[in-house]
Amino acid sequence: MSVFQDESRLLAPPPVQPERGGDAATLAWLRVVPTRHPGRWLATAVVAVLLAMVVSSLVTNDRWQWSVVAQYLTWPSVLTGLWGTLRLTFAAAVIGFGLGTVLALMRLSRSPLLRSVAWGYTWVFRSVPLILQLLLWYNLAYLYPEISFGIPFGPAFTEVDTLSIVGKFGAAVLGLGLSQAAYSAEIVRAGILGVDQGQHEAAAALGIPRARQQLRIVLPQAMRTIVPTSINEIIGLVKGTSVVYVLAYGELFYTVGVIYGRNLKVVPLLMVAAIWYLIITTVLTVGQYYLERHYAKGALRTLPPTPVQRLRWTAVSLVSRVSGRPLPASVPPAYAARSTLGGHLFRTGSTVPPRDDVGSGP
């Protein structure tokens, strides 16, 4: 294209200055044509076709048996199983991240004993497969039929039957929570190490007590890196609970298995479980978005708009464009300038720098 232009320059004299976009007053009236992206359009078309194929096969192939899926999606025993999964995830996450934070602080403490204990814990629990840990916890009653509470190496105050504390649910929570703690400890530790050393120094120089230095100054800043990875871990945990089927605990995956074992509608019931896992993950993802936003305070000068705000602003700017009324002040000018309608870039003069290529089309 540039070659063509060069040749045209040889044949005809160059356009006169004003037409090439000299004075600002004329420039302001010119129509702005956004850059075209043919490659992007092609890729979009390919993906759209693939997507259409997937959707149509989901709809037209009646072996998916969507009516059966719909029937079992809210089946009472499925909901009980779902509740089991949620309960397990919650308890294991609380134990995992509570203990994990303690372990991380131990790893960073100045006591060599605390440091090595925390290191040893992480080493053991990361090394042994989860399924093996679950079965071990389930057999705790074989190793220690009774658990006594009292002074270490001294008299016991009370003794209880192990099975009454560590049943199926107990074993599952212990197995999932304790192994999760090993992973979360590393996440929390990495988060703390990621906080600028100057923050520790400033807190120490001000004489702020050590516990408060960690809890008020360092951890909230560490949360910015801890949250995304942690939600990732919790999503892993949601699906990890399905391993608990080895203990025949009635969580979602086990329940679905029991049902298709009886009625042999394997695929539709697997889809029921899949849909519920999708829903849980979606809720967690939305939660992650707002958590990240919360901990971004102070790290960003202005927070990005939430999806709700973006929707509202889009609607408001659309309405104002159709009706011709000016945009309300609640819509940020930068946002209004960026939004496009029908390929026409909507600009507010001062936000876009003058371009010298305006008007020099092919």
Next chain:
Amino acid sequence: MSAGLVEVHGVHKSYGTLEVLAGIDLVVQPGEVTVVIGPSGSGKSTLLRVINHLERVDRGFVAVGGEVVGYERRGDTLRELREKEVLRQRTRIGFVFQSFNLFPHLTVLENLLEAPVHAQGRPRREVEAEARVLLERVGLSDKADARPRQLSGGQQQRVAIARALATKPEVLLFDEPTSALDPELVGEVLDVIKDLAHSGTTLVVVTHEMGFARELADTVVFMDGGRIVEQGPPAQVLDHPQQARTRAFLDKVL
């Protein structure tokens, strides 16, 4: 009355095999302004960090207000203090960092309240009223609810100074307070420090601002290679240096 007196006696400090402080003796009288100058790597910052015990000394001792920092004297022995007691001592020694080190997730006011309320255990209401006065003093009373990243560098450093003042320290240490600032913002921070120089608080300032040293310092200390090469009133050290190394340094920076 020795409040605000800073005594440094025979202090040595090494990082590995590198000796950063090679025997420092320095006395800063209460209410005086001492400016420490010298090439980078001469141990200026380490000296400041030793004074408030952010770094532990290898030999010698530091006393602020007649109290040994980091240790407790019992007859002929110096017993190392527990961290809690060191933290208590630090509330009497304010420290202003080159990189501000404000807490970005807290508002300006919360930054100021943190130490008086939680390190000194003073009532929040009383401290908040004082904090607002401090903010007014550094010209930022309208920024109490802003977060540090929303402020310019000069404003952040002024908040950091107000934060250091919030514990009512008898000594204020400044570690190159204007080195991270754009030239046009240096003035506003120096103005605040000048204001403090007349308030009776002892100031120890590490800086490259020679104009500031000349105008406000009671004593200028020139350091090189972990030692104090020369010290005295600015007119003497800056204009008639006795040592060749001081002259060589000043020729480069002035």
